[in-house]
Amino acid sequence: MATQHSRSAARIMMAPAVFLLLVWMLVPLSMTLWFSVRSYLPLRGGDQGFVGLENFTRFVTSSAFWPAILTTLIIVGGVLLISIVFGILLAMLLDQPMWGQGVVRILVIAPFFVMPTVSALVWKNMFMDPVNGLFAHLWRFFGADPIVWLSDASVFSIIMIVSWQWLPFATLILLTAIQSLDSEQLEAAEMDGANPLARFAFITLPHLSRAITIVILIQTIFLLAVFAEIFVTTGGAFGTRTLTYLIYQRVLESQNVGLGSAGGVYAIILANIVAIFLMRIVGKNLDR
Amino acid sequence: MARAVTTQRKALNTTLAWIIGLLIFFPILWTILTSFKTEAEAIANPPVFLFFDWTLENYAVVQERSNYMRFLWNSVIIAGGSTILGVLIAVPAAWSMAFVPSRRTKDILLWMLSTKMLPAVGVLYPIYLLCIQLGVLDNRLALVVILMLINLPIIVWMLYTYFREIPGEILEAARMDGAGLKEEILYVLTPMAIPGIASTLLLNFILAWNEAFWTLNLTSVDAAPLTAFIASYSSPEGLFFAKLSAASTMAIAPILILGWFSQKQLVRGLTFGAVK
Numbered sequence: 185m186a187t188q189h190s191r192s193a194a195r196i197m198m199a200p201a202v203f204l205l206l207v208w209m210l211v212p213l214s215m216t217l218w219f220s221v222r223s224y225l226p227l228r229g230g231d232q233g234f235v236g237l238e239n240f241t242r243f244v245t246s247s248a249f250w251p252a253i254l255t256t257l258i259i260v261g262g263v264l265l266i267s268i269v270f271g272i273l274l275a276m277l278l279d280q281p282m283w284g285q286g287v288v289r290i291l292v293i294a295p296f297f298v299m300p301t302v303s304a305l306v307w308k309n310m311f312m313d314p315v316n317g318l319f320a321h322l323w324r325f326f327g328a329d330p331i332v333w334l335s336d337a338s339v340f341s342i343i344m345i346v347s348w349q350w351l352p353f354a355t356l357i358l359l360t361a362i363q364s365l366d367s368e369q370l371e372a373a374e375m376d377g378a379n380p381l382a383r384f385a386f387i388t389l390p391h392l393s394r395a396i397t398i399v400i401l402i403q404t405i406f407l408l409a410v411f412a413e414i415f416v417t418t419g420g421a422f423g424t425r426t427l428t429y430l431i432y433q434r435v436l437e438s439q440n441v442g443l444g445s446a447g448g449v450y451a452i453i454l455a456n457i458v459a460i461f462l463m464r465i466v467g468k469n470l471d472r
Numbered sequence: 473m474a475r476a477v478t479t480q481r482k483a484l485n486t487t488l489a490w491i492i493g494l495l496i497f498f499p500i501l502w503t504i505l506t507s508f509k510t511e512a513e514a515i516a517n518p519p520v521f522l523f524f525d526w527t528l529e530n531y532a533v534v535q536e537r538s539n540y541m542r543f544l545w546n547s548v549i550i551a552g553g554s555t556i557l558g559v560l561i562a563v564p565a566a567w568s569m570a571f572v573p574s575r576r577t578k579d580i581l582l583w584m585l586s587t588k589m590l591p592a593v594g595v596l597y598p599i600y601l602l603c604i605q606l607g608v609l610d611n612r613l614a615l616v617v618i619l620m621l622i623n624l625p626i627i628v629w630m631l632y633t634y635f636r637e638i639p640g641e642i643l644e645a646a647r648m649d650g651a652g653l654k655e656e657i658l659y660v661l662t663p664m665a666i667p668g669i670a671s672t673l674l675l676n677f678i679l680a681w682n683e684a685f686w687t688l689n690l691t692s693v694d695a696a697p698l699t700a701f702i703a704s705y706s707s708p709e710g711l712f713f714a715k716l717s718a719a720s721t722m723a724i725a726p727i728l729i730l731g732w733f734s735q736k737q738l739v740r741g742l743t744f745g746a747v748k
Contacts, residue, residue: 190572190653191572191574193568193572193653194568194569194571194572194574195568197564197565197567197568198564198565198568198569198580200561200564200565201561201562201564201565201584201624201628202565202580202584204561204621204624205584205587205621205624205625208587208621208624209587209590211598211602212595212598212599212602213590213594213595213598215595215597215598215601216594216595216597216598219597219598274492277485277488277489277492278489280477280482280485280489281477281482281485282482282485282486282489283482283486284486284490285489287493288489288490288493289493289735290732290735291493291494291496291497292492292493292496292497293731293732293735293738294496294497294500294728294731294732295496295497295499295500296731296738297678297682297724297727297728297730297731297732298500298682298724298727298728299681299682299684299698299699299702299723299724299727300682300684300699301684301688301699301700301702301703302503302702302720302723302724303499305702305703305705305706305716305720306499306502306503306716306717306720307499308706309712309713309716310499310502310503310506310713310716310717311499316515316517316713318502318519321517321518321519324517325518348496348499351496352496353738353742356735356738356739357739357742357743357747360739360747361747394746394747395747398743398746398747402742402743405589408591409591409592409593409685411592411593411684411685411688412684412685412688412699412703415688415703415706416702416703416706417706428591428593431593431594431596432593432596432689435593435596435597435600436596436597436600436689441597444596444597445597448591448593448594448595448596448597449594451591451593451594452590452591452594454591455589455590455591455594456586456589458589459586459589462589463582463585463586465746466582466585466744466746467578467582469746470578470581470582
């Protein structure tokens with residue numbers, strides 16, 4: 185239907201966005217690749233030439249690498265588990281008839297709109313502070329010694345803070361998906377004698393599988409990049425140094441740009457593995 | 473038709489949902505309440521909920537000590553500027569992809585999405601270095617451009633999914649009535665697209681407002697927005713819970729209100745149309 189004229193007009197209209205994103209992707213990416221094969225210490229001698237793949241081997245053999253990978257996996261996995269399991273339960277609850285549903289939805293979704301530095305600092309001080317935090321008051325009320333959350337249970341604390349931010353997101357997406365479930369199907373199953381557990385396992389869960397996959401993929405991409413929550417709470421201490429934070433420290437704190445860039449290349453590869461799966465689902469959806 | 477439910481069951485649902493909802497909301501509520509307390513009441517054990525001497529003192533202190541308005545203004549400029557700029561660039565692109573699709577449209581859309589997946593930390597140093605060399609470290613305009621580029625894929629995608637819902641026949645009818653490309657966009661498309669554009673503006677304003685990687689790493693004093701302002705409270709001096717709460721409340725209040733309007737768009741915007 186489109187004429188030759190409108191086609192070329194369309195191309196021109198698309199050009200600025202495509203061009204900008206191309207530059208935005210290619211320039212920094214090629215710089216990172218370039219730095220990753222050089223010994224580059226801006227404060228200690230600058231660019232000291234080509235070193236091949238040395239940065240890449242040094243990054244993975246440094247004593248900080250595997251703990252950082254492990255921390256990353258625990259944080260990403262922990263938050264995913266919490267937000268998916270509780271997200272499904274909460275979405276199913278919110279889908280039930282009740283009074284004041286709209287208000288409850290607003291209450292549940294609110295944490296997602298709180299900026300990361302605020303939520304991290306509010307949790308760190310007003311809840312997890314070992315002297316004046318609410319948890320400390322609560323622990324003392326029951327006669328227990330308050331926990332020093334951010335040093336003794338540091339990774340768990342980070343998981344809690346980040347889950348609080350992402351559970352609303354998972355709940356909202358899953359609720360949207362659950363609302364498209366045909367209630368007649370559930371009624372039919374009920375009449376055929378399927379108990380609630382069976383109805384959940386054979387009707388609700390399969391119906392949600394696509395939404396769950398999407399939540400997992402999108403959250404993974406954002407969770408791999410968690411930064412502010414660690415920056416303002418532990419600063420990467422007490423075993424909370426994730427891959428993202430390790431790279432940040434290499435690049436900006438110790439100004440070892442070559443090494444940090446090699447780490448950056450690893451992070452990009454890791455994110456792309458997740459992204460490929462996400463894109464496949466999104467792409468399929470485009471055809472419909 | 474919805475299933476008939478007994479009142480008893482409904483009451484149970486309501487109670488359970490409200491308890492969980494209030495628990496999840498509690499940290500925000502507690503922050504807002506604490507912002508009206510004195511520092512001594514803020515750390516009182518047992519904690520006081522409503523029966524304390526409400527005061528606005530903390531808000532005055534925060535403004536006086538840190539010049540809160542400057543950070544707020546930076547946030548408004550950075551989030552607003554990047555969103556508007558992004559939408560201006562994205563509208564033509566999304567329009568052409570939705571109404572004049574070619575064989576490559578899908579690939580271009582997916583490629584744009586893939587740039588969004590690029591982990592920021594992987595390109596931290598190049599961007600940092602470019603900012604230094606261009607003399608725009610700690611510069612609002614630089615952040616406007618960077619946040620615009622970060623959110624551009626989402627903006628294009630959201631607009632694309634909205635535009636695609638506009639029936640193409642309307643455009644053909646307009647064309648037959650002799651409307652040129654300009655009239656088509658101005659008089660037919662724009663009025664129909666305005667709700668979608670508004671939703672896109674709203675969600676991306678929120679995302680840019682809360683962005684806390686580039687704003688923390690590329691600003692120090694002049695261009696620092698609220699994310700960085702709050703981060704400066706991570707090394708406290710003396711009693712500061714009430715002041716932290718006041719600062720936090722001021723940083724999140726505008727976005728909480730906007731956020732409540734954007735729940736539906738959030739689903740569409742962040743799942744790239746895969747869940748509606």
